[in-house]
Amino acid sequence: MNTRSQKPRGKPPAGPSIIADYRLQPGVPDEMIDPAGNIRPGWAALMTAFDRLGPAELAARFERADQYLRDAGVFYRKYDGAEGKERDWPLAKIPLLIDEAEWSTISAGLTQRAELLETVIADIYGDNTLVQQGLLPPELIARNGEFLRPLVGVKPASGHYLHFCAFELGRGPNGAWWVLGDRTQAPSGAGFALENRVATTRALSDIYADMNIQRLAGFFRAFRDTLFTQAKRDGGRVGILTPGQLNETYFEHAYIARYLGLMLLEGEDLVVEDERVMVRTVAGLKPVTVLWRRMDASYIDPLELRYDSRIGTPGMVEALRHGSISMINALGTGLLETRALAAFMPRLAQKLLGTDLLLPEIATWWCGQPGEQKHVLDNFDKLMIGPAFATTLPFDDQRGTMLGSAVPADQREALLDRIRTNGADYVGQEQVQLSTAPVYVDGKLEPRAITLRVYAARTEDGWTIMPGGFARVGSTSDASALAMQRGGQAADVWVVSSKPVEQVSLLPRDGQKLVRNSPGSLPSRAADNLIWLGRYAERCEATVRILRAYNARQAELSKTDLPILTHCAAFLETIDVDVADAMPLGLLSSIDSAVHSASQIRDRFSPDGWLALVDLQKTAQRFATRVRPGDDATRAMTVLLRKLAGFSGLVHENMYRFAGWRFLELGRRLERAMQIARATAWFTGKEAPDGSLEMLLEIGDSVMSHRRRYSVSAGTESAIDLLTLDPLNPRSVIFQLTELQRQIEMLPGGVADGQLSPAAKAGLQLHTQLRIAEPADMTPDRLDKLAADIGVLASLVAAAYFV
16 A cells, blocks of 8 residues: 555535545555555445435535434543543444444454353362363463452353353454454443444434444344343343442443333342342332343452452442352453453464454464563553553553663653563553544544444344444554543444345233332332432422512512511522522432432433423523523523423323332322422411412412412412312322322332222321311421421331331
């Protein structure tokens, strides 16, 4: 290939082409342009389609993809020091195209590699013949932090150690794909690959439809069916085990759980009883027999692995010994990610498989051997130097690795000394020149270095390879900037077929037996977050209504020291809301709490509901810096009220009436009943000034109902009757108690053998007391006690289902 920059050749477009100024990097292979300078066939079709759209339409299409990702809340967590910050998923707009013939070669190579890794890890935790025969140095295993001694001799319940793997690939200067790294610990990114596909096809739906692109759904369907088949065989459930919301790829955990219909579980959701793993659900302990773990193995069990783990489940290793739980992947498989193992893979393939690796390994020298150490020292400036035992972050392959010639002069000699004295801790690796692919930058295409992440899943029929994955694209021409943590981007990967492809989805096939999941499968932690989401949302609405009434009167009366305003301000102080600010911190805190509760259950929450809630939060934060007290704040509260109503409507109308919806509904009804009871007590007391009853009816959204229901102006008894005792008023306390009683009795254990649960009995007692009460009976003291009793009811629900 000519080492000078080239322009792509081929038939010129009718007008200025998007590739007109595309310049190859000297001596670097490119995915779009072949060595002769011609556009590859699949790319030619894509570029022609881009030219037909034109620059303005293409930019609008790409903005549509970004907007979809923002609306869907797709993020990863970038760590700046100790604290992580949520960042928008960095989609590279141009997909990477790979011909199906070349993909067949990749698939065959990765299938072979997955089998080799399975054989190696099974031997390490089994017969240990590879060490005995000298094929693996014992030091490489024994000193490895990912070698988990408690798992030696523990055979996986499924019969396999590896079930889901990822591989990092790069195209070398000779045009062949090379394996840069294996991901066997808890491979991440499969969910992001799905979102890349959705976002890209949203922008390029017409182009995508005209090209024969292999679908991703079949890969996930096969793996999901395998998990459920194994769980059904063992009489349990399937869950995804996540470290929690603060993990950098938590969004993906929730997305995959929702996409595949799996329970998203944290360590605290699980308990080991009689050597079986059980999930705490609202219907009691239920067995889990398959766990797709997304956390590092050492954190799984604080009893036998990392004692300082706060995210694990005590006794998990014992359950694995007993064979009652299948872990995807088996604990200890993270050892295969060890960088130094790459030095031994070619020889292991010859010994164990009787053949060479179909996809070559990046050349690696482990400095724990004298000859290899000398080679690294002699070629220090030409090699990448890195830790031998380090396992890497999911999106950061270059962490701790540096080209020898780039090591600062003041650190060079010290590093060389460490390699000489502690060679086993270091490896030298061949510096790989990656291929480039086009990336869209300011309306133009520029070449950027890329690596390919591909996924393999074990199914009933053996290994299957995801037809795509995603490509990591450097933000600059520097290949070391590929990592998401360092500002790289991710592109969809299109495997282009020469003929039409099968249209696959996760929907059941014709004739497939229908399986319904039990409502009692709702984990207790999820139910707890749902009930608090309902409470916080209702608390926000109550606060907004009071603040709107307060600011409307302040604007009308132009004074802040009038009795009705001071009385209202005093009531707001009882719920930690300070009217000195037009957008009080107490309200912002309640909105943030609602968002936090929803974020804990992203797998059970609709994207539309999440978008509405986040929009509410952003609107409130924007108002906090702009809104002034009085009329300005009144209008702002009306906007927030509409957004709250939109959120509540989305949830109420669209959420399936499963156990999760019941807990969300319980939270709403509990909070509304308490808020109305307390407000009624405050604004009907002896100290209540003139105008209090009108404000109370406005706060309770019952002004029109009162006018129609009563032929007199607002009086204390008529206001109390409407807001506490009227069973037809959806804002009244008794209406909430009616709904509470009904929902509690429908929960698991709400009624057992004809007997009411303690929570159901308490709800019935409160409801009965109000049914026989008269407005005159509802004094402020009794109303305050009613609010307290409803709080006790909430505690009874929590004690029954969350502890």
